[in-house]
Amino acid sequence: MLPEQLKSIAYFQDLDARVLDRIRTRVFEVRLQKGQVLFTEGEPAQAMYVVRSGQVKIFKLSPDGREQVLRIAGPGDCFNEVPIFDEGPNPANAQTVEAAALWGIRRADMRRLVEEHPAIAIGFLKAFAGKLRYFTRKVEDLSFRSVTSRVAKLLLEMAEDDGKGGLRLKQQFTQQEMASVVGTAREMIGRAFKALEKEGAIRLDRHRVVIVSRAALARML
Amino acid sequence: MLPEQLKSIAYFQDLDARVLDRIRTRVFEVRLQKGQVLFTEGEPAQAMYVVRSGQVKIFKLSPDGREQVLRIAGPGDCFNEVPIFDEGPNPANAQTVEAAALWGIRRADMRRLVEEHPAIAIGFLKAFAGKLRYFTRKVEDLSFRSVTSRVAKLLLEMAEDDGKGGLRLKQQFTQQEMASVVGTAREMIGRAFKALEKEGAIRLDRHRVVIVSRAALARML
DNA sequence: TCCGCGGCGAGACTTAGGTCGCAGACCCCC
DNA sequence: GGGGGTCTGCGACCTAAGTCTCGCCGCGGA
Incomplete structure (x- = not known):
């Protein structure tokens, strides 16, 4: 593992070489195939993870098996940092959407690093602030917006400029995957698509x- | 303001007298009547606050005026810490439920204190971890549970042992208030009550x- | 080539939850 | 003691969203 790679992690951006070196010795690697479960909600937390490649979905499960995706972590994203600071169990489930390579840092190791290097603590605080904003928006969306509106919003987030002025989706989700991101049933996604198509979005x-049209989509919010 | 009072704030618990002294000089006081708006979502953040007495509701507003309460901050609770670390605007609205007295610390002041005293940073990280857990549960509840189940859960959280083995509610909310905590319409609260009554809860x-019966309530989750 | 399977489209039906309207109870304040 | 505002209790109604059940397509493996 190269020290430059560590720099790509937001928390470690501002650290000097000596500290990065210390961290490096604590990092272990994990490789997972598509669909593998990394950990499940409620069990004692082992470590926090950083995605190097691939995608990991972080989600909750209802008693009857429905899935609510909290977020999808892609390259550079971290997850399961919460238990580092409150010693609690894993707050959600983690499973790969596609094959993935991760770095892990054990809870106690990371905790020590944070305590010894205040710069990391500030990094975590910034990241946590972002996550808190994200989740309050998620609550807001679930309680105010219709399914179609949530789907429109998701599509907007997934929209990406294809080289020449047009728009494309960053990745192809199945309708089932979108449904559990947006918090609804699979069939609703199809209906939402039809509604958005009728509006010319x-x-x-x-x-x-x-x-x-991005604008037409935004009108549906 | 007495230094012991500062100790009652979770973030400052582990600090020594010298540091507490420094903080004290940065704190300003705010007194609000019932129903007063302290700040609104989206405007530049001035400060973070600690509740000394009274209650402040932190909530989001939909375009058509519906209210979703994120939480109700009581004595000892803090709110609006997020903008300290990401320099963003207020993430939600704050308004008193009843007359309240607050302490405030300006954003830049608090930021400096955190940077100079790593112990405070750790305190914030613990608190943020708790809030993140809280919000993921909120998302889970909104997407998995029925209204009746959410109401039952709220009642359980509000339940308190009255001296002699019985149960009472910590405070009397109006149905409208409960509705916007639970994310539904006022009428639904009444119906949920009837359903819970029929189940003997x-x-x-x-x-x-x-x-x-606490047990009967828990069965409704 | 054919089969099986995962993903999709679509219609019919059910249901939880939101909306509307109104009336009675309560409470404070004048 | 009267009167307006707030809170509650319904009932009737409407609609968004969930459920069920197909049949189809496309793709990959045997």
Whole structure:
């Protein structure tokens, strides 16, 4: 593992070489296949993780098996930092959406690093602040917005400029995946697509969503 | 202001007298009447606050005026700490539920204190971890539980042992207040009460909820 | 080539929850 | 003691969203 790679992690950006070196010795590697479960909610927390490649979904499960995705962690993202500071169990489940490579740092190790290097603590605080904003927005969305509006919002977040002025989706989710991100049933996603198509916001090109107009999508919020 | 009072704030618990002294000079006082708005979402953040007495509700507003309460801060609770670390605007609205007295610390002052005293940073990290858990549970509840179940949960949280083996509510909310905590319409609260009454979990003693059995309530989750 | 399986489209139906309207109870304040 | 504002209790109604059940398509493996 190269020290420059550590720099790509937001928490460690501002640290000098000596500290990075110390951290490096504490990092272990994990490789997972598509669909593998990394840990489950409620069990004692072992470590926090950083995604190097691939994608990991962080989600809650209802007693009857429904899934609510809290977020999808991609390269550079961290997850399971919370138990470092309150010694509690894992707050949610983690499972790969596609094959992934991760770095892990054990809870106690990370805790010690934070205590010894205040700069890391500030980094964590910034990151936590962002997450808190994110979750309050999520609560707001669930309680105020209709399913179609939540889907429109998700599509906006997934929209990406394809080289030449057009729009495409960063990745192709299945409808089931979108449903559990947005907190609804699979069938609703299809209906939301049709509603958005009627408004001229998207186009359905045989099983593929094409974003026609960002503005029209934004009007649906 | 007495230095012991500062100790009652979780963030400052582990600090020594010298540091507490420094903090004391930065604290300002605020007194608010019932129903007064302290700040609104989106405007530049001035300060973080600690509740000394009274209650402040932290909430989001929908475009059409519906209210979603994120939490109700009582004595000892802090709010609006997020903007300290990301320089962003206020993440929500704050308004008193009843007359309240607060301490405030300006954003930049608090930021400097945290940077100079790593112990405070750790305190904030613990508190943020707790809040993150709280909000993920809130998301979970909104997406998995029915209104009745959310109401039952709220009542359980509000339940308090009255000296002699019985149960009472910590405070009397109006149905409207409960509705915006739980994320629903006022009428639904009444219906949920009736459902819970039929299950023998509560009793409605003319406009007053009496908890009959904690176990029966828990069964409704 | 054919089969099986995961993902999708679509219609019919059910249901939880939101909306509306109004009336009675209560409470404070004048 | 009267009167307006707030809170509650319904009932009727409406609608968004969840559920169930198909049949189809497309793709990959045997």
